[in-house]
Amino acid sequence: MSISVHDVHWSAGGAMIVDGISIEVAPGSTLGLLGPNGSGKSSLLRLICRLRNVKSGVVSLGNTDIAAMSRLDIARRVAFVEQQATTDAQVTVLDVVRLGRTPHRGPLSPWGVADDAAVYAALCHVGMPGRAGQLWHTLSGGERQRVHIARALAQTPSELLLDEPTNHLDIQHQLEILGLVARLPVTSIVALHDLNLAAMFCDSLAVLHRGKVVAAGAPEDILTERLIAEVFGVRAHIERSAYHGRCHVQYRTL
Ligand SMILES: Nc1ncnc2c1ncn2[C@@H]1O[C@H](COP(=O)(O)OP(=O)(O)OP(=O)(O)O)[C@@H](O)[C@H]1O
Ligand SMILES: [Mg+2]
Structure with a gap:
């Protein structure tokens, strides 16, 4: 597996936020992370790139426990776009994108052709x-x-973590960004609220509820009327789309 999370726990403020989560993501595939507000999606993503340290359990990249990796080694292979990423106001677009090259450059290595090409x-x-x-x-x-x-x-990560990347995007760019992520030869975990976009673009889904994985597998197996009612408290009708063959959720009014 490219990303492997085994029985991971993390607590904060006296509460167990990530409560024994295990997930596996195969190389090159895209996992959609679903769940209501506060279910632990962002917390889990932070644990996977070691922005937070697990209380117990193991996160592995390839076959390596990230607890045994240096910060630089992690940054060379994992890229993370946070839910509310902020940036200094005085910089240009190019400055921000160039920051992505930082883990690949040593203190004495000059900016190179490969850096320009990647940017x-x-x-x-x-x-x-x-x-x-x-x-x-x-x-x-x-x-x-x-x-x-x-x-x-x-x-140029081998693992890409995106926390609600379609926030603020118009529908064209939502489709483009998720299509891009799905096509990239990179292992990705994408936290999403839109169940239909998740079904369209993700190879597999994991649904979190109160810090636990309550369902994981192929989108058509996971997105059931029962699960949506139990986890999101919403009544829905599910059909297979004639356009893309994936399941399509239609919500009923409350
Ligand atoms: N450092 C912290 N201290 C106390 N509580 C925290 C901390 N970090 C997260 N939490 C709590 O953990 C729970 C899970 O938060 P998290 O941000 O992981 O949820 P989420 O699934 O990403 O939600 P959303 O869909 O709203 O982004 C929330 O109830 C949050 O208030
Ligand atoms: Mg979140």
Whole structure:
């Protein structure tokens, strides 16, 4: 497995936030992380890139326990776009995306052709190659989100963690970003609230509820009327889409 989480616990403020979670993500595949507000999605993503340390359990990248990896080793292979990523207002789009190259450069290694190529490719992937010189604070919310995703792609990660990456994006860019993530030869975990986008673009899903995984597997096996009622408290009708063959959730009014 590319990302392996085994019986991980993490507590904060006297409460068990991540309560014995185990998930496996195969190399190159995309796992959608679903669950209501406060179910532990962002906390789990932070544990996977060791922004937080597990209380117990093991997170492995490849076959290596991340507890045994240096911060630099982790940064060279895992890119993380946080839910509410912030950036200093005085920088340009290019400055932000260039930050993605930091883990690959030593104190004495000059900026190289490979760094330029990775930054340009990342800007192209998010449809912003013409915006390199624009100041961060002049960008729209969706453009900022795309620049943060470009920064993560410039890192050329083998594992990519995205926390609600479609927040603020118009529908065209939601489809483009998730299509891109699904096509990239990178192992990805994407926290999402939109069940239909998750079904369309993810190879597998894990549903969190109160810090535990309550369902995991292929989207068509996971997204059932019963699960949606139990976990999200919403009545829904599920069909298979004639367009893309994946399951499609239609919500009933409360
Ligand atoms: N450092 C902390 N101290 C205390 N409580 C915390 C801390 N970090 C997270 N929590 C709590 O843990 C729970 C899970 O938070 P988390 O951000 O992981 O949820 P989430 O599934 O990402 O939710 P959302 O969909 O709203 O982003 C929440 O109830 C949150 O208040
Ligand atoms: Mg969150």
